[in-house]
Amino acid sequence: MVDKIKVENLSCYYNKKCVLEVPYINVVQNEILSIIGPANSGKTTFLRTLNRMNDLDITYSRKGEVYLDGKNIFDMNMENLRKRVGMLFAMPIPLPMSIYENIVYAPKHLGLVTRKSDQDVIVEQALKGASLWNEIKDRLNTSAMKMSGGQQQRLCIARILAINPEVILFDEPCSGLDPISTAKVEESMIELKQKYTIILVTNNVKQASRVGDRTAFFLMGKLVEIDKTDKLFVTPQKKETEDYITGRFG
Amino acid sequence: MIKFNPKLSQKLSYLLLCVAASLAIVPVLVIMFIIIKNGASAISWEFLTSMPKSGMRKGGILPAILGTLSIVSCAVAITLPIGVCAAIYLNEYAKNNLLTRIIKLAIVNLAGVPSVVYGLFGLGIFVTLLKLGVSIIAGALTLSIMELPVIITTSREALNSVPYSFREASLSLGVSRWQTIRHIVLPNALPGILTGAILSIARISGETAPILLTAAAFYVPHLPHSILDQVMALPYHLYIISTQIPNMPENVVYGTALVLLMIVLTMSCIAIVARIYFRKRRKW
Numbered sequence: 001m002v003d004k005i006k007v008e009n010l011s012c013y014y015n016k017k018c019v020l021e022v023p024y025i026n027v028v029q030n031e032i033l034s035i036i037g038p039a040n041s042g043k044t045t046f047l048r049t050l051n052r053m054n055d056l057d058i059t060y061s062r063k064g065e066v067y068l069d070g071k072n073i074f075d076m077n078m079e080n081l082r083k084r085v086g087m088l089f090a091m092p093i094p095l096p097m098s099i100y101e102n103i104v105y106a107p108k109h110l111g112l113v114t115r116k117s118d119q120d121v122i123v124e125q126a127l128k129g130a131s132l133w134n135e136i137k138d139r140l141n142t143s144a145m146k147m148s149g150g151q152q153q154r155l156c157i158a159r160i161l162a163i164n165p166e167v168i169l170f171d172e173p174c175s176g177l178d179p180i181s182t183a184k185v186e187e188s189m190i191e192l193k194q195k196y197t198i199i200l201v202t203n204n205v206k207q208a209s210r211v212g213d214r215t216a217f218f219l220m221g222k223l224v225e226i227d228k229t230d231k232l233f234v235t236p237q238k239k240e241t242e243d244y245i246t247g248r249f250g
Numbered sequence: 251m252i253k254f255n256p257k258l259s260q261k262l263s264y265l266l267l268c269v270a271a272s273l274a275i276v277p278v279l280v281i282m283f284i285i286i287k288n289g290a291s292a293i294s295w296e297f298l299t300s301m302p303k304s305g306m307r308k309g310g311i312l313p314a315i316l317g318t319l320s321i322v323s324c325a326v327a328i329t330l331p332i333g334v335c336a337a338i339y340l341n342e343y344a345k346n347n348l349l350t351r352i353i354k355l356a357i358v359n360l361a362g363v364p365s366v367v368y369g370l371f372g373l374g375i376f377v378t379l380l381k382l383g384v385s386i387i388a389g390a391l392t393l394s395i396m397e398l399p400v401i402i403t404t405s406r407e408a409l410n411s412v413p414y415s416f417r418e419a420s421l422s423l424g425v426s427r428w429q430t431i432r433h434i435v436l437p438n439a440l441p442g443i444l445t446g447a448i449l450s451i452a453r454i455s456g457e458t459a460p461i462l463l464t465a466a467a468f469y470v471p472h473l474p475h476s477i478l479d480q481v482m483a484l485p486y487h488l489y490i491i492s493t494q495i496p497n498m499p500e501n502v503v504y505g506t507a508l509v510l511l512m513i514v515l516t517m518s519c520i521a522i523v524a525r526i527y528f529r530k531r532r533k534w
Contacts, residue, residue, distance in 0.1 A: 053422060058345060083424030093419040096438060096532075106423035109433065156419075163423055 003067075004167060004197040005050065006028045010064035012045050012054070020045045020221045022064075027167075032189065032198040034212030034229065036205055038244070041218040043201040047169045050199070051085040052078050075147040083110060085161035092152035094144035099136060101125070102144045102155060103162045110163060122162050130158035131188050150181025157188060168192065170200040174207065177182070186211050205245050209233050217241045285508050294504025306469070306491055307498060311506055313473055316474030317386075317481030318513070320474055321465055322455050324390030325397065330447055332394075333401030337443075340402070341409040342431055361399035365459040367395045374466040387477040389465020393454045400450050408442025409435060445521045452517035456510060458485040468494075484510045 005027040006093060012020040020042030035043045048054040050066060052073065066073045073081050095102050103126050104119045106112075113119050123140065127133040132154045135149070135233050144155055148217050153173060160168055170189065174182040190212050202208050209229055216226040217240070225232060225241045236242045256263075296310055303309030335403045336353075372392030382388040400531040412435050420430040466486035474481045488510060 051422065053418065056418075056421070079424045079426050081424075082422055087422045089415070089418070089422070091415070093415045095416060095419060095434060105420070105433070106425055109425050109429045110423075159423065 002029045003027070004069065005199075006067040006070075007050075007066070008065045009060060010046075010049065010062065010066065012042070012049055012060065012062045014057075015059045016061070018221065020049075020218075022046065022223045025216065025223065025226060027197055027199060029197055029212075030193055031201055031213040032193055032211055034208035034215045035199065035201045035218060036203075036208045036215060036244070037224075039203075040220070042221040043218050044171055045170050046218070047087070047199065047201050050167075050169060051082050051087050053082075053087060068072075083163055084165050085141035085167045085169060086163065086170040088153070088156055088160060088171060088173050090175050091158050092149060092176070094147070094152050094155055096145060097143070098141045099138040099144045099147070099155060103159055106159065106163045112163065120147035126158040126162040127155075129161040129188070129192070130154040131191075132158055150177050150184065153177060153181070153185060154188065157185070157192075161192075165196065165236075167197045167199070170198065170202075172201055172203055175203060182207070185227075198239075205247075217244060219244070274364060282511075285504055285511060289501060289504030289508035291501075292501040293508060297502075297505060298509070301471070306487075306495055307502065311469075311484070311487065311509065313470055314482040314484045314487040314506070315509065315513075316473055317466070317470075318455055318484040318510075320386050320481065321389045321393065321461060321483060322451055324386055324477060325393035325454060326447065326451055328390060329394035329397045329401055331449075331483070333398050334405050334443060336398075337402045337409060338431060338436075339404035342427070342435065343408050357399045357402055360395070361403070363396075365396060366462075368392055368460045369463045370461060371395075377464055383478065384399045384463075384465060384467065384480050385478045386474060386481055388466055389461040389481075389483075390477075392460045392464045393457060396457070396460055397454055398452050400453070401446060403452070405439070408439040408446065411442060412438045419453025438532075441525065441532075445525045445528075447523075448517055448521035448524065450515045452521070455514050455517065456485055458489060462486060484513070 002024045005025075007022055009024075010020070010022045011018055012172075025033075035046065037043050047055065049062060050073070054060045054062075055078065068076075068081070068084065073085075088212040095105060095161045097105070100123055103123045104113065107122055108114075108119070113122060124133060124137075127136070132151060135151065144152065147155060153176075157173075174185055177185065186207065189200065191199060193213075200208070200212065212229040215228060215232045217224045217232070217236075217238075219240055225236060225238050227237070232241065233245055236245065242248075286380065297312060298315065299312050300310035301312060314330055340350065340353065344353075369392065372388055372395075376382045376388035376391050377384055380388075382391075416434050416438070417430055420434050425433075461483055465481060466483040467480040468482075468490060470482050484506065488503070488506050491498050491506065
C-alpha cells in the first residue's frame, strides 16, 4: 500500500476567508477515494487544489503541503502536474471540434504523439477505456457537441485517458446524467481503478458507497471522518457522519 | 388632473417609442437617396479609373480611391496585430494590478480623443518629429492610433465570448496557457475579431481630420509610388471639390460621395455576411 497522494495541514482561502481545513489525508495507489458532504463543504476546492486548477482563481490562496509520489506539487511545473493528475468536471465540456480531435488534442500539444497512425491507436484505446468505442467508432469525425450528455462525459474521460495520467479527479461527474449513463460512468471508474488512482467527489451518498474503497466526509470546510467505505457507512464514528448518510440533514 | 384611459396610453406610448426607433432609418434613406439621385450620373468606368482633369472638374478620381485604400490598408496592418495582442494580454494574462488599470484607463481615454486632435498629434510626431513628411505612412500611423482602442475593445469582446469552460478543459489536460489560447481561444474568437476589424476599416475609410494634416494632398499628378508619398484621399478630395473649386459640376461631387459611401457600405456588408457565416459554423 503506497501513498500516491499525501495532504498535510492544508487550508484554502477565498478572499482570505478560510473555506477548507484538512489536517491529513492520504490517497493510496489504485484506490477510489470518495468524498461526500453537503454543498459548500469544500469538496470541490479540495479537488481543484490537487491539480492546481484553483491557482487560476486570483481570489484563492492556500497554506500547507500536498505530495504526489513524495514530491510537493506546489514546487512542480503546473502543466506537468495536470498531465499527471487529470480532472473531470461536473458538466461535460467537449471542446468545439470533432470527437477524434477532442481526444488527440492534448497528446498532440503535449508532444506525446506526432504520427497519424499513433493518433489512431490512442483514440481507439482511450475510447475503449471509457467504454465509448462501440457506440461511436463510426462517427469519429462528427462534432463532439452533438453527442448526448452521458456520451460527452465519457468522451471527457477518454480525453483524460489519452494523456495517460496517474491520478484522475472526478468532480461530481454524474450530477447531470440519467441513471443509465451514471451506471456506465461508474462502471468505467471501477475498471479504471486497475491502472489509475481515483478521487471522486460526489453529492450522491449511494454512489460513494457503490464505488468508493474509502470514503471521506467533509462538512463546513472540515474533514469530519475518513474510513473504509463499508465501515464508514455501517458504523460511522461521528454523529454528523451518521446524520448525513442516513439523510437526517442537508 | 386628466385621467388617461390605460389602454389608450399604452397605445400612445407604444406609438411614440416605435416612431422614435424608426427615425433612425430616415437619415440613412435620405442621404442615400440624395447622393444616388445626384451622383449616379457621374459614375462610369472612366470616373473610377482615370486621373482628374481640368482642375478636377473632369476626369476621374482614381488617385483618391487608391490613396484612401493604401492609407487604410497600412493602418489596419499596423493596428490589427498590436490591438489583437493587447486584447489577448488584457483578457487572458493580465492580473488586476495597477499596470492593468492604467492600460484600461488609457484605452478608454484614447477612444474619447477628438479626431482632429489625432491629426495634430500625427502632424507633430510622425510628420515633423520623425520626419516622415506628409505621407501614407504618417497618415496610416495616425489612423492606427485612433483605431487601436476600437480594435482592442472588439477583440476583447470576441475573446470573452469564448466560454471560460473551454479554457479550463484545455488547461486541465496539462496543455499550456499559450497553447490553449492559440488552439482553442483564438480560432473561436477569430470571427468576432475579423468582424470588428472590417467594421473599423469602414470607419477609418471615411475619416478626414486625422489624414488632413498627415497624408492627404490637394492634388497629386501621379499615383502613389511608395508609403512615403503624399496621396489624395477620398474624404479630403470630397471636401476640396465641394468647397474650394469654383464651377464644380455637381454630379462629380455627389459621384465622389457615392463612391466613398459605397466603399464604407461594402465593408459593413462584408462584416455582416462574415458574421452570419461564422455564426452558422459555430459549434457550441
